[in-house]
Amino acid sequence: MLVGYARVSTQEQDTSVQIAAMHAAGVRVIFEEKASGAKFDRPVLRQCLASLKTGDHFVFYKLDRVARSLSDLLKILDRVERSGACIRSLTEPIDTTTPTGRLMLQILGAMAEFERSLIRERCMAGQKEAMARGVHCGRALSVDDATAVAIVEAYATGLYTLKGVGQRFGVSDSVVKRLVYKKTKPNYRS
Template sequence: MAKIGYARVSTSDQSMDLQIDSLKSSGCDRIFEEKVSGKKSDRPELARCLEYLRSGDTLVIWKLDRLGRTTKQLIELSHDLKERGISLQIITLGVDTSTPAGKLFFAIMAGLAEMEAETIRERTQAGLQAARARGRKGGRPPLDKSKVEMALLLYDSRKYTIKEITEQTGVSKAKLYQVLNAR
């Protein structure tokens, strides 16, 4: 049952002293430090930190945006921590998910995730219905048969590479191979 800290700043000229001091004051046994933008998905120290954490541990961060920039990132991470039995403590928010109020935070995050997924589904369905009402159908437009025939002629001539054929005709490589395999 260790307290593990994670500190991050976006650029190498920024100082993480405030975060480190706060994490130490919170009783962190180990602190992972990283100088990388929160927009980057590849954050090696965060990955090491998450791998290091065990059930019963607490991940301590100074501010919520240190973990991720998007709601989706934060929701996925909070869900992963909860599933693994790891508490999350956010110093500036006074949130500690090992407490009843902190558990409410996790529940709110899960609710937001569900709401976001449902909203995306609703928007997608509404967009499809609106397109259908205007006479549009989903999916790709049908491929011009003359382009496929031209692609086959070029292929059979053995004078052109697949790349050249696809560039000249607009027929995708996958479609060309599909037609070739079918004949």
């Protein structure tokens, strides 16, 4: 039996292209998930892998829909093989019933991990450059500038704990901590 797995990272995205390709390939049982591929422990993926039986094919649209690191990919491959199933990609030359297919799976998995690392590196460099120009990165503060200064000053008196300052100003402990750390540790990144 062909058992499909379709995944997108966010609720705003949809799996329609992946699902259509699977239907065209004859896949009738499809597990669909909206979760980051960076996380290995995904409930629907776990359920999909647990459903595999001897002779089944674990089918996906593209390798990066299943795993973003080689170590995660190898764990998934091991689980699929222990169930007696094999892996098949609809867009890449992957078929683990052959030694060449297994090799391609590992090469493409390593490339996916490399690509993810490059993207992360570029994002971090962009954020660092933006911060150097004074651009605020991350969520907007939940308090105005005057309140932020008052929070830091109240904590600096030593009369209040982080929690106490938070209660006094009606904000969470994490907001207080972020403001205090930003003021006292210039290299702190929230």
